[in-house]
Structure formats: structure tokens, C-alpha cells
Amino acid sequence: xxxxxxxxxxxxxxxxxxxxxxxELFFDLVFVFAVTQLSHGLLHHLTPTGAVxxxxxxxxxxxxxxxxxxxxxxxxxxRGPVRTMLLLLMAAxxxxxxxxxxxxxxxxxxxxxxxxxxxxxxxxFMLWALKRHxxxxxxxxxxxxxxxxxxxxxxxxxxxxxxxxxxxxxxAAVAIEYIMAAAGMWVPGLGRSxxxxxxxxxxxxAERCALFVIIALGESVLVTGATFADMPWSRTTLAAFAVTxxxxxxxxxxxxxxxxxxxxxxxxxxxxxxxxxxxxxxYLHILIVAGIIVSAVADxxxxxxxxxxxxxxxxxxxxxxPALYLAGTALFKKLTSPTIPLSHLIGLGxxxxxxxxxxxxxxxxxxxxxxxTLIVVAVWxxxxxxxxx
Numbered sequence: 470x471x472x473x474x475x476x477x478x479x480x481x482x483x484x485x486x487x488x489x490x491x492x493e494l495f496f497d498l499v500f501v502f503a504v505t506q507l508s509h510g511l512l513h514h515l516t517p518t519g520a521v522x523x524x525x526x527x528x529x530x531x532x533x534x535x536x537x538x539x540x541x542x543x544x545x546x547x548r549g550p551v552r553t554m555l556l557l558l559m560a561a562x563x564x565x566x567x568x569x570x571x572x573x574x575x576x577x578x579x580x581x582x583x584x585x586x587x588x589x590x591x592x593x594f595m596l597w598a599l600k601r602h603x604x605x606x607x608x609x610x611x612x613x614x615x616x617x618x619x620x621x622x623x624x625x626x627x628x629x630x631x632x633x634x635x636x637x638x639x640x641a642a643v644a645i646e647y648i649m650a651a652a653g654m655w656v657p658g659l660g661r662s663x664x665x666x667x668x669x670x671x672x673x674x675a676e677r678c679a680l681f682v683i684i685a686l687g688e689s690v691l692v693t694g695a696t697f698a699d700m701p702w703s704r705t706t707l708a709a710f711a712v713t714x715x716x717x718x719x720x721x722x723x724x725x726x727x728x729x730x731x732x733x734x735x736x737x738x739x740x741x742x743x744x745x746x747x748x749x750x751x752y753l754h755i756l757i758v759a760g761i762i763v764s765a766v767a768d769x770x771x772x773x774x775x776x777x778x779x780x781x782x783x784x785x786x787x788x789x790x791p792a793l794y795l796a797g798t799a800l801f802k803k804l805t806s807p808t809i810p811l812s813h814l815i816g817l818g819x820x821x822x823x824x825x826x827x828x829x830x831x832x833x834x835x836x837x838x839x840x841x842t843l844i845v846v847a848v849w850x851x852x853x854x855x856x857x858x
Contacts (some may be wrong), residue, residue, distance in 0.1 A: 472600030477548045479670070487670035488548040489677060490715045496555050497684060499562035503530045504688045504758075505568040508765040511759070513570075515766070515782045522573050522636065526580075527759060528643050533565070533587050535751050538677040538802050540591060542669045543606065544598060554594050561587045572660050578636055581628030587620040588646075592617055609662045612654035616760055620645040650751065667743030671736030678750045679729045685761035689717045696772040705833065709775040713768040716791070719843035721760065725800055726851055735805040749804045759792025767836065774831035784827040784835065791839045795846065812853065816846035 479487075481743040511523040537558060544551045561583045568580035592614040599607040620642045627638030659743065697710045736745045743829030767787040774783075799813035830838075 471552070472599060473598050473602070476602045477544050477551050477598045478602060479543060479545045481670065487542075487673035487676075489673065489680065490541075491678070492552050492555055492638060493538075496559055496562075497534075497680060499559050499666045500534050500659065500681070501528065501687065501728060502563070503566040504570065504685055505691070505763060506566050506694065508688055508762050508769075510570050511762070511786075512766045513770055515786070523719060524638070524759070525639055525643055526569055526572055527762065528647070528755065529639075530565070530569075531591050531641075531755055532756060532768055533562070533584060534681065534753075535678075538674060539746075539751075540595060541677075542673050543603075545593075547840060550594075550598070554591065557588050558591060561590075564834055573635060577630075578628035579627075581624040581639075585617075585624050588617045589614065589621055593691070606668075608659060609654065609667070612656045612662060613658050614755065615656050615659075615692075616645065616649040616654055620649075628763045647752075650747065658812065663743075666829050667745055667746070669742050671739060671742040671746060673734055674730070674746050674750055675733035675736055678754050679725070679733075681754070681755060682729075682761070683725055685758050685765075686717060686721055689720075689761060689765040689768055690714075693772065694780045696769050705775050706772065709772050709833050709836070712833065712840050713771055716764065716768070716807060716836070716840040717841055719778055719840060719847050720764070720794055720854075723795070723843065723846035723850070724757065725849065727802070728855060731805050732801065745804060748846050749801055753804075754792050756797025757801065758797075760790050760792070760797055764789075764790030766790070767839075771832045774833050779827055779830060779832050779835055781828070785831060787835050788820055788824040788827060788839055791843055792817060795820070795843075812846045813848040815844070815849070816842050819845070 499620060507523055507527050510526070511519060513519075514522070518681075537555075541551070541555070546552060551633045565580060565583035565587065568583065571577075572580040592610055595610045596607065596614060598611060606794040623638050623642035623645065627635045627642065630638055649655075653663060655661035692714045693710065697706065702705050731747060736742050736749070739745055763786050767783075767790050770783050770786065779787075793814050795816050799809045799817075802813070803809045819842040820839060823835065823842065
């Protein structure tokens with residue numbers, strides 16, 4: 470079988486063995502575009518069907534990014550073949566991202582083909598790179614490649630289908646990919662993987678996911694700045710600008726002030742980093758990123774229509790984005806502490822109270838309530854942990 474003659478694996482144990490490389494950061498630029506496409510797509514199709522479609526596409530985008538981050542945790546991105554593989558994935562990722570607005574229309578097959586190429590092609594490259602150099606992980610990627618080929622059939626079939634059939638086929642494809650990772654990629658004759666088999670550099674993966682959170686928060690800041698720049702500046706628009714910016718800052722504080730660093734240390738010291746990486750970073754970060762994307766949509770709605778009656782769809786995104794974010798960060802922080810943070814639970818309760826009165830106030834007032842809730846959570850957590858220390 471064709472296999473790499475020299476090892477392309479990262480060297481473990483060195484001072485910079487787990488550092489994020491420049492080519493990885495360059496690769497992430499594609500996903501800046503993808504996050505923008507997702508938030509704009511949801512804004513222009515703010516209906517139940519549009520929300521489901523955007524959610525499914527977001528899960529696909531996240532999955533292709535996190536799988537690539539796992540790959541560069543094992544392989545050395547400074548190696549020529551690995552770098553070439555990442556650049557090819559970037560090209561396919563641009564096609565994937567450009568197809569997002571009409572993925573459930575005329576560019577469905579383009580989206581599906583780009584996604585399958587990235588998933589299966591990257592796994593095939595891993596088989597080539599691991600064959601002679603890591604028998605255990607090679608078996609893991611045999612299982613992964615088989616499962617991705619199965620899900621790929623559903624992706625391509627969905628790209629060829631129309632209407633609701635495409636949605637159902639792609640939902641099945643996403644379900645296969647998400648469940649197979651949680652189930653250990655069991656394959657007849659090859660068995661299943663365990664998290665103990667996934668020898669990773671926990672600090673590297675933690676930093677990669679933190680950078681993706683920055684990418685998503687950057688979309689929220691860009692939406693705030695771009696929308697505000699095109700509007701006449703008045704007291705109302707200045708107030709809307711301040712509230713949306715404060716909300717983004719509060720989100721940054723909630724994730725980075727406590728959770729990100731603590732989780733990074735925990736996974737780096739864990740005897741089973743693969744388990745924490747799978748649950749905390751591969752799965753739970755979906756809620757965090759989804760919350761930021763929905764909040765970016767809410768920011769644009771508040772800046773564009775700060776006064777007047779709050780429609781139900783506006784209420785759902787203005788409150789729903791922060792709620793998703795708090796739920797995701799709470800579950801993520803539960804992995805590194807005995808209990809779910811009380812501040813986050815109180816914050817979710819405050820958001821529920823805010824939502825109950827949401828239809829009676831303007832979007833700006835409602836957004837002010839959600840931003841204030843996020844600030845309360847951030848300050849509460851910071852003060853309580855500081856006192857405990």
C-alpha cells in the first residue's frame with residue numbers, strides 16, 4: 470500500500486511541540502468567511518425552516534474545522550505534504566463557504582461535494598501519513614474513513630435531491646458523523662476506538678478552539694461596526710451600538726476570563742485528554758459558537774431597528790443567542806469543576822425573565838437586558854473565583 474516513507478507526526482515533549490502554526494491560522498481565514506455566511510444566511514431567512522437549515526450547515530462547518538484541528542494536532546503542519554493538504558482543504562473550504570447562502574438551492578451539490586472532499590480526502594491523507602508510523606491511529610482512521618464514506622453518500626444524495634428531501638438526507642449525514650465519533654467509530658472486524666487511544670496535545674487543541682471562538686466573536690464585532698457605520702448617528706443608534714458592543718465584550722469575558730485557561734491546564738494535565746477533547750471541545754463548543762452566531766444576527770437587528778415593537782423572531786434571537794452561549798459555557802466549565810457555575814444558572818434564569826417581558830419592550834431595551842445579564846454573569850464569576858483563590 471502507498472504510504473509515507475518519513476514520519477510527518479508532531480514531535481511531542483518539546484517546548485513548542487504543541488504550538489499553533491502560521492499555516493493553521495491561515496487555514497482559519499476560510500472559516501471567518503464561513504461564519505459570516507452563516508450569520509447573514511440566518512438573518513435573511515429568519516424562519517423556523519431557515520433556523521434549522523442554518524443550524525445544520527453550522528454543524529457541518531464546525532465538524533470539518535474541528536476534524537482538521539485534530540489532524541494538525543497529530544501531524545506537523547510545517548511538513549511540506551501536510552501544508553499542501555491544508556492549502557487544498559482551504560480551496561475546498563472556500564467553495565464550501567461560498568455555497569452556504571444557496572446550499573438548499575442551486576448550490577447544494579457544490580456544498581456537498583466540497584464537504585465530502587474535505588472529510589474523506591483529509592482522512593485518506595491520514596492513512597497515507599500513518600501507515601508506517603502509528604499503527605494504533607492508523608486503525609482509528611480506517612474506521613473514520615469508512616464512516617465518512619457512508620455519510621458522504623448521504624451528503625451527495627442530498628446535493629442531488631430537492632426541497633425537504635435534501636434537508637432530511639443532510640440531517641441523516643450529520644447524525645451519522647456526530648454519532649459515530651461518540652460511539653467510538655465502531656466497524657465490524659476493526660472494533661471501536663477509545664478515548665485513551667487518542668494521544669493528543671491538549672493545550673494545542675484548547676488553543677485552536679479558543680481561536681475559533683475569537684473568529685466567531687470577530688464576526689459579531691464586524692457586524693456591529695459595519696451596520697453602525699452605514700446608519701445616521703443619533704442617540705438611539707449610539708445607544709444600540711454601545712449595548713451590542715458591551716454584549717460582545719461580556720461574551721469574551723465569560724469564556725476567556727476563567728474557562729479557557731482553566732480548561733487548557735486541565736486537559737494538558739489529564740491522563741485521558743482524548744475524553745476531554747471529545748466532550749469539551751469537539752461537542753460542547755458547538756453550543757458556544759452557535760450562541761455567538763445567533764447573537765451576531767441579534768446585533769444587526771437591534772442596530773437596524775432599535776425602537777418599536779419587538780417581533781417574536783427578534784425576541785428569539787436577542788435572547789436565544791446569549792442563552793445558547795451561557796448553556797454551552799456552563800457545560801464546558803462543568804468539565805473542569807465539580808458543579809455547573811451558579812452564575813451561569815442565574816444568568817439563564819435572568820434571560821428567561823427578560824424573555825417573558827420581551828414582547829412589551831423595544832429591541833434596544835431587550836438587548837440591554839441581555840447584555841446586562843451577561844455582564845452580571847462575567848463579574849459574578851470573576852469576583853467569586855477571586856475570593857475563593
